[in-house]
Amino acid sequence: MIVTGKRHWWQRILQPGLVLAAPALILYTAFFVWPALQAFYVSLNDWSGFAPKMQFIGLANFRELFYETLYWRAVANNFIFMIGAGAVTFFFALLFSAVLSNRRFPMRRFFKTVLFSPYVVSVVAVAVLWTFIYDPSWGLLNTSLSYFARLLHRIGLVAAEKPEVGILWLGSWEMAIPSISAVMVWGGIGFYVVLLMAGIDRIPDDLYEAARIDGANERQNFFHITLPLLKDVLVIAVSIHIIGSLKQFGLIWAMTRGTNFTHTMETYMYDVAFEPRTMSFRMGYGTSMTVVLFFMVVLLTFVFNLIMRRVEVEY
């Protein structure tokens, strides 16, 4: 370190590093950290958002939350999406990333591009696209099913004179949850495929060559080399999925706006705190939901990583 002359007290504080970090530090503190801390206080208040003053009511928001069935329905939906859509996503993602890592697999680049492309498109676009596909009267899905039914009618399998399929894909909770899950799988899989492919590519070639010399077949290779060595990346991917499905908002809001009990935690929070049509503007109550969400995210990530660390890798 070259010291030139005497340094003033302010020079010692205003070190170049701190000065360079200052803009980000100030913005981040003022508009990220401070609001995040404020949220915990706001959740203890009753506040309409337009009233000048908040009213401190202690934990009453959380108690109300605990007894509200619609909120628990939203939490349940989040977990259904997490587990249901997650299982399908990761099943196919593993399958696809395994074959697409093979440099000789036909059209692998094209498949990768197509699988990943929904990820770069706004969720609103994905939602609108799928409401078109799911439209009961002219949507792609029902019209192709009708076409298929007419085909069956022609060969005498369906008795109806003019079979028209008019399934309401988003019309009830039972239909909407699987339908939305399908959109989540379609939209989310590319990200995980790319991530897992990168993980598979990182595994050194020598391991497979050694295994090949030892006479291992492809299935053994996959289950005894690829999968165990992919564990770290898989843990990251599943963690991202867990957090992502707890934060699910745009897709559901743009597709159903939470109707037919399809609310998730964040759409319900938006509905309660901000939605002009609902006219409730209960911002303190809404914040208590996001506070619970915050603890869920932290806790689930922590627990999941703890469990995965316990799982011993054998190969």
Added chain:
Amino acid sequence: MPGLGKMRDYIPTRGLPSGLANWIIFAILSVWAAFSVFSLLWVVLTSLRTDQDLFNNPWGLPYGARTVDAQGNYVSDQSKLSDEEKAQLRTIAVKPEWINYKIAWTIAKMGQYTMNSVIVTLASVFCLVLISSMAAYAITKTEFLGSRALFYYFLAGMAVPASLLLVPLFMTLKDFNIRNLCLFSIGDYWLIHIKDFYLIDSRLGLILIYTTLGIPFTVFVLSGFFRTLPSALAESAAVDGASEYTTFWRIFLPLAKPGLITVAIFNFLFVWNEYQFALVFISNERIKTLPVGLYSLAVATQHSNNWTALFAGLVILMLPTLLIFVILEDRITKGLTVGAIKA
């Protein structure tokens, strides 16, 4: 060494399903991809048709001939018509309705929304990359009190679901209204005079929010990038008498260009597609961003029934990011894995 040539030819298949299983997965992938490509194609083609044409045959093309009766309604089943009615049937030609795009762009204000999105995205990405690279450089290449702690301070933001900030930010920004912001007065003259300086329901507020929301991720990725650059450069620059600022601006920033481009692309995608915060903080029609604009168009369409204009709006929202993705695919997918796997 015997067999070396053969070894070089050998591409390890990483324990993949072989033979029949491979082809079954190939078939699944083909159906999946065909569906994706086809639905996109359907949206583009339908955006060039009329509503009536769409309802009559959802799978039709935006050109060709249609049979209509005297009133101009579509006829699907001719067998039920009387001879008189049959005589009145005529054929009309269907051409691509480019006017749908005009409607979406002007009447449905997608043009205005696009403009807003461009402004908000460019400004936030620029600010974000600039201040984050400064912070990342400070954290990794300079020593000051708490430089190590600062890294974890920024990192902590990645664990926070952004929705936690919605209400408090709304609360803060709502009170941040300055009717007349006047700076640097000389007598009666103001050098800077901003009337009605709002942060809620304003582009500036949105830019501020996006810049802040992106800081944890961007600082994290850029710190990782700066760490790979040799510190010896900074030391030799210091010996030559360069200040820390010069070293950052002239040496490290140019070297970090690949990393800067990667985070810029990511933040571009994030800001361009962001929906939740734009929905909460923007209600004025004139400053809505594209995703919120498309959402309000979709809501309006349920009453106005101009579906094909909504198709056109959807194309306007999707196409830019899809094009960018196709051009920069490798960069995006590589940057993505660097960001995620290093975490």
